[in-house]
Amino acid sequence: MTHTALIIEDSAVQANLIGRMVSAQPxxxxxxxxxxxxxYEALSYYQVQAxxxxxxxxxxNAINHIDAFRKKTGTAPVVLMTAGSSHEAISDxxxxxxxxxxxxxxxxxxxxxxxGYIFQQAFQAPTSKERRKTVLVIEDSRxxxxxxxxxxxxxxxxxxxxxxxxQAFKDVNIARVDAVLCDVFMPGMGGLQxxxxxxxxxxxxxVIAMSAGxxxxxxxxxxxxxxxxxxxxxxxxxPFKAEELLATLNAILSSPILLDV
Amino acid sequence: MSVRLLDRADLLxxxxxxxxxxxxxxxxxxxxxxxxxxxxxxxxxxxxxxPCEGGHSDLPARNPQEVEIFKFLERKYGHVSRExxxxxxxxxxxxDYLIGFDEVPETATTAAMVAELASLGAPAARxxxxxxxxxxxxxxxxxxxxxxxxxxxxxxxELMLLIGDxxxxxxxxxxxxxxxxxxxxxxxxxxxLIKAPDIELIGLTSLFH
Numbered sequence: 001m002t003h004t005a006l007i008i009e010d011s012a013v014q015a016n017l018i019g020r021m022v023s024a025q026p027x028x029x030x031x032x033x034x035x036x037x038x039x040y041e042a043l044s045y046y047q048v049q050a051x052x053x054x055x056x057x058x059x060x061n062a063i064n065h066i067d068a069f070r071k072k073t074g075t076a077p078v079v080l081m082t083a084g085s086s087h088e089a090i091s092d093x094x095x096x097x098x099x100x101x102x103x104x105x106x107x108x109x110x111x112x113x114x115x116g117y118i119f120q121q122a123f124q125a126p127t128s129k130e131r132r133k134t135v136l137v138i139e140d141s142r143x144x145x146x147x148x149x150x151x152x153x154x155x156x157x158x159x160x161x162x163x164x165x166x167q168a169f170k171d172v173n174i175a176r177v178d179a180v181l182c183d184v185f186m187p188g189m190g191g192l193q194x195x196x197x198x199x200x201x202x203x204x205x206x207v208i209a210m211s212a213g214x215x216x217x218x219x220x221x222x223x224x225x226x227x228x229x230x231x232x233x234x235x236x237x238x239p240f241k242a243e244e245l246l247a248t249l250n251a252i253l254s255s256p257i258l259l260d261v
Numbered sequence: 262m263s264v265r266l267l268d269r270a271d272l273l274x275x276x277x278x279x280x281x282x283x284x285x286x287x288x289x290x291x292x293x294x295x296x297x298x299x300x301x302x303x304x305x306x307x308x309x310x311x312p313c314e315g316g317h318s319d320l321p322a323r324n325p326q327e328v329e330i331f332k333f334l335e336r337k338y339g340h341v342s343r344e345x346x347x348x349x350x351x352x353x354x355x356x357d358y359l360i361g362f363d364e365v366p367e368t369a370t371t372a373a374m375v376a377e378l379a380s381l382g383a384p385a386a387r388x389x390x391x392x393x394x395x396x397x398x399x400x401x402x403x404x405x406x407x408x409x410x411x412x413x414x415x416x417x418x419e420l421m422l423l424i425g426d427x428x429x430x431x432x433x434x435x436x437x438x439x440x441x442x443x444x445x446x447x448x449x450x451x452x453x454l455i456k457a458p459d460i461e462l463i464g465l466t467s468l469f470h
Contacts, residue, residue, distance in 0.1 A: 184374075190383040192370065193360040200361065217373040226369040230362055 003049040055082040083108035133178040134158035140186035165194030184211040199231035212238035271457035276434035278449035286412035291420035295344035316344035356389035398436035417455035
């Protein structure tokens with residue numbers, strides 16, 4: 001079966017290049033429109049399996065249109081392409097893209113392999129329901145990370161690990177994980193700022209805070225209360241047993257995800 | 262009252278010159294709030310303590326970043342006294358502001374958490390301590406100038422015990438002496454960090470000497 005990608009891009013030259021890169025992927029073809037309106041209307045006639053939006057098309061910003069396209073295309077991943085603009089740094093644009101919950105962000109210029117990687121990530125399982133849930137574990141203690149990884153993998157979860165918040169932000173696409181399990185006191189920016197950043201940037205990704213407190217100075221209850229105030233969805237006091245961790249994770253993952261309608 | 266009873270081991274000179282031991286000193290105590298006192302030698306071997314309310318004086322802001330912190334504290338509390346920034350709560354508030362936590366009215370961050378994060382290298386926690394240290398330097402120099410405290414400046418209290426080791430004393434001294442023509446006057450005043458816990462109790466024992 002042939003898959004079709006919809007490309008909205010106002011530069012004809014760039015659209016041509018991107019179209020060729022998409023169509024070079026096995027089993028893929030593409031449709032191109034130079035404006036959001038035309039692309040959106042085309043979705044009444046065509047079924048597409050992926051949407052590539054240029055961030056700035058004329059004077060319009062694609063970030064405002066992501067939800068509309070998503071409603072019309074269902075499960076097709078939305079890929080936002082950006083080279084920044086004279087008004088905005090590229091990092092700001094990418095930040096907004098994450099808030100608008102684009103599935104992938106692509107910095108221009110990109111190549112065929114980048115598109116291949118996105119398709120591989122997006123379509124590695126037949127349906128999203130069958131996709132193995134993944135948890136990002138951010139914890140500086142290697143022993144504890146190994147312990148948690150063991151529990152989670154044994155229970156069927158995929159696990160990404162990071163020793164610091166900085167490493168997690170650099171190495172893991174947080175928009176694609178199902179939950180984040182995060183320590184509070186660790187080298188680098190630490191869990192309070194890190195969890196705050198995750199909840200601000202990817203509000204729909206659930207975060208579980210874990211802490212043992214600080215010796216005599218601060219109890220784990222106080223630390224976990226602070227994480228609750230900054231938006232963490234659940235808390236677990238260290239040390240914990242495997243069952244406690246799994247119960248907390250199950251409770252978080254079975255709550256309905258609020259979609260903007 | 263406790264200052265003259267402290268052992269040398271409990272007093273750490275952190276910056277400044279020799280000063281004039283016969284002149285008045287000021288004490289700045291930081292904990293849940295900010296307390297100030299004048300310490301006046303009566304030249305008969307006794308000390309007169311002048312309790313003051315310097316913690317309620319206005320917090321100065323001297324650059325755009327400090328102005329932003331001031332505005333945040335003003336939104337939260339109304340009048341921004343020095344103790345809104347130079348206290349355990351003040352340190353937690355500044356950290357909350359720096360990590361973009363300013364729209365949440367009641368956070369549960371504590372100064373001990375900020376100090377721990379700073380000791381682990383968290384940039385925002387280190388910045389929060391740097392701002393606290395800057396505001397404290399302003400409080401110390403203003404108190405010394407207004408009282409003519411050439412005897413010394415003593416820094417004490419729970420906040421100091423928590424963040425004393427994390428303070429950049431060179432930067433503290435630079436800010437403290439940054440008063441234009443009176444730079445030399447301030448550079449000569451010795452600044453001591455009181456490392457003894459429970460100095461209130463030590464002070465009380467002085468009543469029985």
